[in-house]
Amino acid sequence: MNVLIAIDSFKGSVSSIEASETISLGIKDVYKEATITVLPLADGGEGTVEALVAVRGGELVTKEVTGPLGRKVQATYGIVDSDTAIIEIAQACGLPLVPTNERNPSLTTTYGVGELIADAIERGCREFVVGLGGSATNDGGIGMLQALGFRFEDKNGQELGFGGGALVHLHSIKLDQVHPDVKNCSFRVACDVNNPLYGPNGAAYIYGTQKGASDEMIAKLDEGLQHYGKVVEQQLTLDIHSIEGAGAAGGLGAAFIGFLGAELESGIDLVLDVIEMETHIQGVDFVITGEGKLDHQTAMGKAPIGVAKLANYYNVPVIALAGSVPSGKSTLNDHGITSYFSIMSSPMTLDEAMNSDVTIHHLRNTTEQLFRLIKSITK
Incomplete structure (x- = not known):
């Protein structure tokens, strides 16, 4: 028996690595001599650093950086192959770093993301894999760029302050102090949204509310992003507005594309490429994937579907495990998942189901x- 395990985390319960280890034990309970390959999985959001470092055998680096509110936070990123940095922007500017009563995208900054990039550059990294999910910001990425030496000045020649609210005051952009090695860096960015920078489907109007913005603030933030886009186009002849994904992470997508020459890629496709899934999947008897909840969003291209599509190409059956599965007819089977199962064996509260010990018990038992x-049936 030859099994590949590529399962996402059960968020709030067990990590991808913990889930994989538990499933391995369940298989070994039946097939003691089974060959099991574990590829911890993520889709570019939470858990991406941990998963990719585990697969590629890299190291974790923790650095104190400027958090979204300007206060210092501890942020962790990964380095693999000695020259490739794996960064989740949420480590430095994520929504969980901002208490609910302090959420204000007019003030929050991406400066810490730039500090992580600069630190990785100093450690010799020139290749970057970046996950854009979960930001608390709407500053168009200027905070990140400021930390890398880009200057954004108002009409008086003063550096703009932190936050999306400062963008309306942008007058000029200076490039003479940019970190000299930035031009030698390559950025692959995991991004699964196609929003433009501003407008009705832009960063402020689509994501501002969840970051703490009122309707009035959203209108001002959008105005700032429009002004930012126009100044960049006038002074640098760069269109950072209309590119799909420019509005990701409060405009960080635009900054990565326009200023750092990044390529935006599907999160799961990027991760599967980095962990070399296609190489490992060939010749296995089964693939086990899944996540905490399988639903319509899963079918829209989340990690288990990316795994299933690749497995289908090589005619490998796919078993998906989750805490919660769809009721009624699901399209998951149409997207390559052979069979899916809930690991829950009896009624319980959400808090009980989310308990890591409970999840581990049921995950191992279901696998067995x-x-x-x-x-x-294969004797």
Whole structure:
């Protein structure tokens, strides 16, 4: 028996690595001599650093950086192959770093993301894999760029302050103090949204509310992003507005594309490429994937579907495990998942189901029972 495990985290319960280890034990309960390959999985958001470092055998680096509110926070990123940095922007400017009563995208900054990039450059990194999910910001990425030496000045020649509210005061952009090695860096950015920088479908109007913005603030933030886009186009002849994904992470997408020459890629496709999934999947008997909740969003291209599509290409059956699965007819089977199962064996509260010990118990038990069935029909 040769099994590949590529499962996302059960968010709030167990990590991808913990889930993979538990499933391995469940398989070994039935097939003691099974060959099991574990590829911890993420889709470019939370858990991406941990997963990619685990697969590629890199190291984790923790650095004190400027958090979204301007206060210092501890942020962790990964380095693999000695020259490739894996960064989740949420480590430096994520929504969980901002208490609910302090959420204000007019003030929050991406400066810490730039500090992580600068630190990685100083450690010899020139290749970057960046996950854009979960920001608390709407500053168009100027905070990140300021930390890398880009200057954004008002009409008096003063550097703009932090936050999306400062963008309306942008008058000029100076490039003479940019970190000299930035031009030698390559950025691959995991991004699964196609929003433009501003307008009705832009960063402020689509994501501002969840970051704490009122309707009035959203209108002002959008005005700032429009002004920012126009100044960049006039002075640098760069169109950072209309590119799909420019509005990701409060405009960080625009900054990565326009100023750092980044390529925006599907999160799961990027991760599967980095962990070399296609190489590992060939010749296995089963692939096990899943996440905490399988639903319509999963079918829209989240991690399990990316795995399933690749497995289908090589005619490998795919088993998906989750705490919660769809009720009624699902399209998951149409997207390459052979069979999906909930690991819950009895009614329980959400808090009980999210308990990591409970999840681990049910995940191992479900896996064991599935492979008992497989063994009984393949004798």
